[in-house]
Every structure is written in C-alpha cells, then in structure tokens.
Amino acid sequence: MTSAAITVDDVSAAYGSKTVLDHVTLSIPRGSNFALLGPNGAGKTTLINILCTLRKPDGGKASVAGADVVSQPTKARQSIGVVFQDSSLDDRLSAWENLDFHGLVYGMAPKDRRRRSEAVLALVELEDWRDEIVRSFSGGMRRRLEIARALLHEPEILFLDEPTVGLDAQTRQRIWHYLDQLRRERNLTVLTTTHYIEEVENADMVCIIDHGKIIAEAPPEQLKAQYGKRWLHILPKDDLAGRAIQARHPEAQPLGSHSLALPADDDAVTDAFLAEFRDSLTEVRFQAPTLESVFLSLTGRELRDRADGQRDAEKAAGKRGGRR
Amino acid sequence: MTRPIVLMRGVYGVWLREITRATRDRGQLIGGISRPLIWLLILGVGLNPYFRGEVYGEVRYVIPYTYLQFLFPAVIVLNIMYTSIQFAVSVIWDREFGFLREVLVSPMPRALILLGKVLGGSTVAMIHGGLVLILARFADVTLSLEQMAMALGLMFVLAFGLTCFGVVLAGRVRSFEGFGVFSNTIILPLYFTSSSVFPLDPALTRTQTATVYPEWLVFMVQANPITYAVDALRGIIIGFNQFDPIYGPLVIFGMAIVFFIAALIDFSRS
Numbered sequence: 001m002t003s004a005a006i007t008v009d010d011v012s013a014a015y016g017s018k019t020v021l022d023h024v025t026l027s028i029p030r031g032s033n034f035a036l037l038g039p040n041g042a043g044k045t046t047l048i049n050i051l052c053t054l055r056k057p058d059g060g061k062a063s064v065a066g067a068d069v070v071s072q073p074t075k076a077r078q079s080i081g082v083v084f085q086d087s088s089l090d091d092r093l094s095a096w097e098n099l100d101f102h103g104l105v106y107g108m109a110p111k112d113r114r115r116r117s118e119a120v121l122a123l124v125e126l127e128d129w130r131d132e133i134v135r136s137f138s139g140g141m142r143r144r145l146e147i148a149r150a151l152l153h154e155p156e157i158l159f160l161d162e163p164t165v166g167l168d169a170q171t172r173q174r175i176w177h178y179l180d181q182l183r184r185e186r187n188l189t190v191l192t193t194t195h196y197i198e199e200v201e202n203a204d205m206v207c208i209i210d211h212g213k214i215i216a217e218a219p220p221e222q223l224k225a226q227y228g229k230r231w232l233h234i235l236p237k238d239d240l241a242g243r244a245i246q247a248r249h250p251e252a253q254p255l256g257s258h259s260l261a262l263p264a265d266d267d268a269v270t271d272a273f274l275a276e277f278r279d280s281l282t283e284v285r286f287q288a289p290t291l292e293s294v295f296l297s298l299t300g301r302e303l304r305d306r307a308d309g310q311r312d313a314e315k316a317a318g319k320r321g322g323r324r
Numbered sequence: 325m326t327r328p329i330v331l332m333r334g335v336y337g338v339w340l341r342e343i344t345r346a347t348r349d350r351g352q353l354i355g356g357i358s359r360p361l362i363w364l365l366i367l368g369v370g371l372n373p374y375f376r377g378e379v380y381g382e383v384r385y386v387i388p389y390t391y392l393q394f395l396f397p398a399v400i401v402l403n404i405m406y407t408s409i410q411f412a413v414s415v416i417w418d419r420e421f422g423f424l425r426e427v428l429v430s431p432m433p434r435a436l437i438l439l440g441k442v443l444g445g446s447t448v449a450m451i452h453g454g455l456v457l458i459l460a461r462f463a464d465v466t467l468s469l470e471q472m473a474m475a476l477g478l479m480f481v482l483a484f485g486l487t488c489f490g491v492v493l494a495g496r497v498r499s500f501e502g503f504g505v506f507s508n509t510i511i512l513p514l515y516f517t518s519s520s521v522f523p524l525d526p527a528l529t530r531t532q533t534a535t536v537y538p539e540w541l542v543f544m545v546q547a548n549p550i551t552y553a554v555d556a557l558r559g560i561i562i563g564f565n566q567f568d569p570i571y572g573p574l575v576i577f578g579m580a581i582v583f584f585i586a587a588l589i590d591f592s593r594s
Contacts, residue, residue, distance in 0.1 A: 051429075052429045054428055054429060077431040077432040080429065082429050084422060084426075086422055087421075088422040088424075089420060089426075090341065090423050091421075092344075092345050094347070097344060101341050102426070102430075103337075103428060104334060104336060104337025104338075104340070105426075105432050105507070106334075106430055107329075107331065107431070108333070109431075133348075176397045194466065
C-alpha cells in the first residue's frame with residue numbers, strides 16, 4: 001500500500017480542437033487532502049471525469065488505487081466515491097431510497113446498507129429528512145446528501161468536484177472535520193477541485209491548474225511564500241485616473257469593478273506611486289499574501305469568476321499581465 | 325466475494341428504482357387506466373354492433389367473437405406499447421439530469437445497469453397491460469389462471485422488447501419535447517397496422533367476403549411485428565389466431581433479443 005492513491009501520467013484531453021488538459025502529470029499520496037485549484041474551464045472537471053472513468057484520456061495514463069482507469073475500470077470504480085459538480089441524486093426518491101440505491105448498486109449487504117446509511121445521514125444531519133422526497137430539498141441539503149452517499153460504500157478515494165457550493169460554513173466545517181478523521185483512521189484520500197480559495201487553505205497540497213496546465217504544485221504555505229506577493233489594491237477615482245495609472249504602471253492588473261492590483265513588494269515603488277496618485281484614488285488597501293494573490297501572480301487573473309462582461313476584461317488582463 | 329449476489333443486488337437496485345419512480349408518477353398511471361377505458365368503452369362499444377349481422381335470420385359475427393372480445397387483446401398491447409416506449413423518457417431524464425453518472429461510476433457492469441433498467445421498465449409496462457385485464461369481465465372475456473399466467477408472461481417479454489426499443493430511440497433523441505411527438509408518430513401507426521381494430525379477412529356478408537383490402541395495407545399489417553404480438557395474445561385470451569400460432573412467440577422473443585442487443589450497443593457507447 002505504498003503506491004500513490006492517484007497517479008496521472010502525461011494525460012491530455014481535448015474537445016474537438018480545444019485542448020482542455022495539456023500533458024498533466026500528478027501523483028497524489030494516500031491519505032492526503034489534495035486540492036485542485038483553478039478557474040472554471042481550467043480542465044479540473046475533465047481531469048476528475050478521467051479519474052472516475054467517465055471519460056478516456058486522449059493521451060497518457062492515469063490510475064486510481066493502483067488500477068488503471070482505462071484497462072481496469074471496474075477495479076478503479078470500486079475504490080472511489082464521487083461527488084459531482086451538479087446534482088446526480090434522483091429527486092423523485094427519498095433521501096433513504098437514494099442511499100439504499102447506492103448501496104445496492106455497490107453490492108452492499110442489507111445489514112451494511114442500513115448501518116452505513118444511518119451513519120452517513122447522521123454525519124450530514126439529515127436523519128429527520130430520511131423519508132422526504134429529494135425534490136423538496138434545498139441546494140445545500142442535496143449537497144450534503146450527495147457527500148453522504150459518496151461515503152456510503154467506504155471508498156479509499158473521494159473526489160469532490162466543487163463540493164461546498166451552497167453549503168453553510170458550519171456544515172462545511174463538520175464535513176471537513178469528518179473527512180480529516182477518515183483520512184487519519186482509514187487513510188482516505190480526498191481530491192477536491194474548487195475555485196474557492198477558502199476551500200484549499202487546509203489542504204496538504206495545492207495544485208493550481210489553468211488552461212489545462214499545471215502551473216504550480218506545493219503545500220499552501222510554500223505557495224504563499226514562493227509566489228505570494230503583497231499587493232496594493234486600489235480603486236481609481238474615475239476612468240481617466242485608471243488609464244493614467246495603467247499607462248504609468250503597466251504591471252498593474254485590473255480586478256473586477258474598476259479596481260487595480262499593484263505589486264507592493266518594493267516599498268520605494270509603493271511610496272512613489274502613492275505620492276504621485278494619492279489624489280486620484282478613492283480606496284487603497286494592502287493585501288497580504290493569500291492563495292488568491294498567488295493565483296493572481298501566477299496567472300495574472302483573479303480566481304473567482306466575475307460576471308460575464310468582465311470575463312473578457314480578465315482575459316485581456318491576462319494577456320497584458322503576461323504569464324510566468 | 326460472492327460476486328453473483330453482489331451483481332444481483334445491483335440489478336435489483338436499478339429495477340427497484342424504476343418501480344418506485346413509476347408508483348410516484350400519477351400521470352402515467354392515469355394514462356394507463358384511461359387509455360383502455362377509452363378504447364374499450366367508446367370504440368369497442370360503439371363499433372360492436374357493426375361487427376355482426378344477420379345471415380338467414382341468424383346473428384353472426386365477422387369472426388366468431390364480438391368486437392369487444394376481438395379488440396380486448398389489442399388494447400393490452402396498446403397499453404404496453406405506450407408505457408414501454410414512453411420509458412425512453414426516463415432514460416433521457418437520467419442522462420440529462422446527471423443521475424446516469426451516479427451509476428456509471430459504480431462498479432456495476434454497463435450491461436447489468438441496462439438490464440436492471442429495462443427489467444424495471446418492462447415490469448411497469450406489463451402491469452399497465454395487466455390493468456386492462458381488470459376490464460375482462462366487461463369485454464365478455466373469461467380467463468382461467470393458466471391463460472392469465474401465459475398472457476402475463478408473453479406480455480412481459482413483449483414489454484421487454486419494446487422497452488429496449490424505447491432505449492434505442494432515446495439514444496437518438498435529444499429532447500423531451502421531441503420525444504413526445506416522435507413516440508406518438510411511432511406508436512399509433514404501429515397499432516393501427518397490427519390488425520388490432522379490424523381483422524385481415526372480413527367474412528360476414530357476401531359483399532364483405534368479396535372485398536379485399538389493398539395490397540399495401542395487407543403488406544403493412546404482415547410486415548408489422550406488433551401484428552404477431554397482438555395475434556399471440558388473442559390466441560391465448562380468446563383462442564383466435566389469424567396467423568400460425570408459432571409466429572407470435574417467435575416474433576416477441578425475437579424482438580426482445582434483437583432490441584436488447586441494439587440497446588446494449590447504444591448504451592455502452594454513450
């Protein structure tokens with residue numbers, strides 16, 4: 001059991017002529033909490049689909065729990081639990097029926113099904129809802145039920161594709177607490193994909209992926225130390241001031257809602273900037289190194305998706321800022 | 325460990341889900357009950373008198389049965405056809421709303437997922453066909469237990485084949501709306517050309533005996549596999565066959581096998 005839980009070796013994937021995964025190589029040790037971080041469309045879900053055998057890679061090899069996802073899919077499927085990005089519950093069945101269905105499909109004995117179903121329902125605090133039809137559930141409740149279901153058959157590896165969308169902070173914490181416990185006790189491996197930075201702060205390892213390529217892979221602290229810059233977030237008084245600043249400081253990167261981010265590592269530069277533009281600014285704020293700023297430094301873009309209109313602006317910003 | 329049991333559980337789980345869903349789908353159940361009522365009460369009762377005549381002072385039937393008796397087995401087939409082919413909607417539903425992935429990432433083999441699903445759909449369709457049997461007394465049809473068992477068995481195999489056919493259709497249709505229209509344009513022509521509402525050889529009066537249906541119609545009836553399914557059920561239920569009684573079961577089992585293989589090829593590709 002010394003082998004890695006998940007290995008991805010030079011995997012490529014494309015939809016038509018659009019490359020979504022570009023020679024990705026990864027190795028995830030057993031028992032780790034591994035986070036795959038990247039904006040929407042970076043290729044995270046495609047990678048998950050390959051790892052849970054829903055899609056074949058167009059090149060390269062991947063294996064989960066020692067089973068090749070292409071040549072031994074059944075073996076691979078036995079050892080994984082998956083929470084998909086969008087719901088895959090049957091909303092005409094009750095919570096209990098959804099769990100029981102899952103147990104049956106995974107071939108669990110009646111006694112195990114009952115015991116495990118009760119345990120996972122308790123974990124996500126849905127015992128009172130066990131006989132309610134899923135259609136009446138809120139988004140957060142569905143999410144919780146899905147996580148419960150993925151854990152029902154005690155998988156070795158758990159894939160969470162954007163898991164905590166719609167979950168409140170308390171539930172999120174409790175689920176992570178339980179997952180951490182499972183990692184310690186049963187050596188569970190958790191692979192999370194997310195574009196929420198809060199999600200990955202307590203991961204062992206963060207892998208930043210953008211445009212189908214891995215651009216950094218390290219523990220969060222190391223990433224912050226290595227790539228995290230202090231940034232100066234500013235909000236120019238008006239468009240004119242904004243353009244003047246950008247003309248003077250081409251390294252400034254546009255964020256959403258007209259604000260700009262300036263690298264603030266060099267105090268002299270910062271002082272000079274403030275002296276020059278203090279009258280053109282309505283807001284100034286220092287931003288300590290966070291994973292968010294790591295992402296900004298690495299890709300020249302903010303991580304979170306903005307409204308559609310700003311996506312193009314971000315793209316343009318990415319080109320202007322250049323990539324490391 | 326004991327692998328067959330593990331696999332059986334999976335098939336049972338998929339089957340059970342279809343049954344549970346069907347019991348919660350009121351609309352389909354209402355259709356399953358109202359359809360035979362309309363066909364037997366309105367069409368059957370309405371046309372019943374035209375199916376017999378007086379020949380030399382004696383009441384005769386076109387065939388030695390009343391129209392209601394003649395129509396009864398065909399309505400069973402109609403109910404099965406509707407439910408089986410509509411089953412494709414459930415397949416499209418699973419695909420569009422993501423549930424399919426839940427089973428596709430499970431260790432259950434693709435073929436067994438399909439088998440469980442089709443068995444579920446055909447059980448529901450058979451039950452809908454069975455609902456028609458409740459009206460047997462009304463149509464002047466008496467059934468022994470043995471006849472009932474044989475009919476249900478044949479109905480199940482027919483439902484199985486048609487459900488697989490529905491799955492094959494589902495693979496070719498992208499939207500729910502499209503499927504509604506599509507299924508009606510398939511079901512009704514198949515039904516009408518299966519010698520369901522008229523016998524192929526009307527022979528009551530001299531004029532009728534002299535009348536011959538146009539060749540294209542006879543050809544369509546003979547080429548339609550549903551014709552033989554209706555004929556087989558008629559053979560069991562009222563003891564009247566228009567064709568060699570071996571054709572019915574042959575065609576029904578043949579359809580089940582061919583369409584299951586077609587559905588399997590489709591399903592493994594997706």
